[in-house]
Amino acid sequence: MERTFSKSMAWLHTWAGVSIGSLLFAIFWMGTLSVFDLEIDRWMMPQTRLAPAAQPLSLDRIAKAVAPQVPAGAAQWRVDLPTAREPVLTFSHRDSKGQATTGLLDPASLAFIPEQGTEAGSGFIFPFHYSLHLKWMDLGKWLVGVAGMAMLVLLVSGVVIHKKIVAQFFTFRPRKRLQRSALDLHNLSGVLALPFHFMITLSGLIIFITIYFPAAQQALYGSGEKAKAAFTADAYGRFKRARANAPGTLGSVDGMLARAEAEWKGGHPYFVRVFHPGDANSYVELRRSYAGDITMNLDQIYFDAASGAVLHRFEAGPVMTVQRFMSGIHFIRFDHWTLRWLYFAAGLSGCVLIATGFLFWIEGRRASHAKKGLAGVRVVEGLAIGSVSGIMLATLAFLLANRVLPLDAAWAGVARAQLEMGAFYLAWVAAFAHAWLRAGKAWSEQAWAIAALALLAVLSNWIGTGDHPLRTVGTGLYAVAGMDAALLAAACVAVLAARRSAGRSDG
Template identity: 50%
Template sequence: MPGSGFRASLSWLHTWAGVLLGGLLLAVFWSGSLVVFDREIDRWMLPSTRLGPPPTDLSLDRLVVPHAQQLAGTAVRWSITLPTQRTPVIQLEYPDVAGVSTRRFIDPSSGELLPDHGSWAATGFLFPFHYSLHLRWRDLGYWLLGIAGMGMLLLLVSGVVIHRKLIREFFSFRPHKSTQRATLDLHNLTGVVALPFHFLISLSGLIIFFAIYFPTVIERIYPGNPAAFSTAAFGTYTRQASGEPAALASLDTMRDRARDTWGDEPYMLRVWHPGDAQAYVEVRRTFAHQVTMNVDRMTFDGSSGALLLDHRTGPIAAIQRFFSGLHFVQFEHWTLRWLYFLGGLSGWVMIATGLLFWTGTRRARHQRQGHSGAHLLDAICVCSCSGLILATLGFFIANRALPTDVGRFEIDRAALEGWAFFLIWASTLVHALIRGAAAWRGQLLAIGAAALAAVLLNWLTTGDHLLFSVQHGLHAVAGMDLMLMMLALLALTTARRLNRRAADA
């Protein structure tokens, strides 16, 4: 058994790793919990995509190619994502003249081009926020999250050593005790109940981006030739455009050939240099029915339809892609999806209660000594917990409240939604610095009001109130409204309890 000195050192390490990385980890776990249902949130944020189940077979040549040629005829590539039960629309993505990625949705039954809502929605904003924080300069976001992932592993290991009586602490939640005692009990409970999940999700997050964190490994194996690594690991095929026009061969034929070869469905086709004699088409295999996010792909000549490359996931790449599948949970398994969601929220609660307990134990002492550090950490804790939730709700409200025609003023509506998120998040920090401990109650009340406002705005702007969504099988929309109402109830109840405790103090 480790000695008392060793445990004391680990306790110090556990405390300060949590304090220094707590805010970052809270953002990661909160956004990660949400993106488990990112496509369902998309249905709520993109009303025109609230369609019924897609047809079992459809013609890309008839439904998609005409729209792609009209909208993105000069683009270097088209990406066509096929519809599923979770995403009942065809997604067409292409870079515009400025190189900015643009996506449009097509009704798979009629071939009608659906209205552009001018929103990144959850898959375009919350999902990248989870793994990059939208900090792309020199991969800064990836590196920050890499540090956070390593810190989380350190917190988990040190926490197990420090808390030797894990089973007893699992059954020691005392919500009616003092605030500090209840906070510590909840921290221990959430840390124990989902410990394997927290460890797996942190480790897999680091493995996914190994090429960023350990680029020298690739350089050692493929010196001066990183393209060879991409070809061997992911089946990447490239060639330059010729500048000579040529008609595009049938995408339906390529998709059917890939389906027959795999005995499985494709999920995406990517056309490179469309309309050129050197065009080529990637057909990628679905991973909806397996944990591993395979990189199986078949590449065809865009003019003749001849097969250029049939790539299958190799054994080494399969290990990395297996961990990717465990992390991103893109396979179809609703029970596991809900468990991932609850596991992510338990991680968020574990980190939040750890920060709350630490600041609570030091607040009075720091105030007596005239130190301002505890006040700053209190504000950061408020901003990282209730502030982040309030910013997310502001993002949803902006999606429903902003007019759809702001593009005619040359304003990027999707960017406005993103700015709403970050500006509200920053304002919660300012509010916490000004109001101190009272900021908790104020922001919890704001969360309750904002969550109910989001539900009301969805009804007013689309007509799809909760009963309508349930009756018409719009389960994603109904689920989103229900979760918002549950969040409002939880926030208002907690605010009331804080008010009662403040009055009793």
């Protein structure tokens, strides 16, 4: 009975990994990069490489600076305040039809920064991680949810089938044949970061519980738009009041800030939002920052825009506090650099875990499939190469396009940001095609391409901005220096992988 159970778990582990591994790798890869999404933004948006604000900012001055950009009849405008990781003011407004417009400001001069023409890390890489940029009926989020459930199955079944899990933790034989060394590295990366992999997967599922399990909220609130709005108000604290359709003024937002900080016992806001600007029923929202907390709190205070009187204060209830705590654990939006680097390393270990699982399966069946004339290994190898080295190449193509294309670049009516994303998807499709066309050599050739593109990205940043690694370290632009260092490290690892892979294919 025990042997049958172990065989069943081994079969489940193998085929769950092979069938969903490509999707899992993309999610883990983009999630790992998202740990430093704001640092990627600094690298991809050179004019946002600013020193942190030297003094507390006046919200009244900010409101005055952005007022000319707010169109008449706008539904709202919002300014996200600068942080150590994001040293710019982010301004956005929505018109009466809900269309959003965004811009960036220098917090020192309050001058608008020219449009950077990119979605960068926070606009492309981070949403890719949880939505795959498939918005129709939340298809991307559902696919990510399926992958998350599969990952939990893989983790549990992996623990069951590896009975000597402690011994395997201390076993790594890199000089053995590829199948053996791949299995050793698979076991090592899996055991080393097992708690992280389980936590990050489970928390990701909990974050989107209202999408994956809507019956819970529907049981209390019912279905339909009104029910959804009622749930949102109770869970997330949305406050609304209608326009008066009469002119109004905006009072001292700094006064509202002082009141909010007193209520929060020293807490600071991370954004200010004004609803119905210019209307007599205009009101102001301040949301408390969670830079110093794990929990992504929902603490918010709404003020009457003219008088500054408190209209509504909200703090999440126990259930939502747990959900926001899990969100904080997953998204790591709090300031803790040591933990951020540990998340990054653990995320990379997840990528290694998935990639080596593919390698072990491929190498274990290559000879037998060749004798039987089966195409399974070729199909899975093409998927593995395209989803592992292929998405790395696509990411580097995205970064390189950002550094090569001029700010006003456009082609056939396609804006620069879309051209960058187009470079990503074209490179990814090309990597899959190359993987199936160049049997036995694709791993090595794509590794060499990764090394070349990574070096080109560093060089193009140097040529285009003058910010070479030594200069960025000397001037305190650590986000840019870190990006260049990561790219150079990736090039070195890719060269080693290319040499190892070439040696195997030649042998």
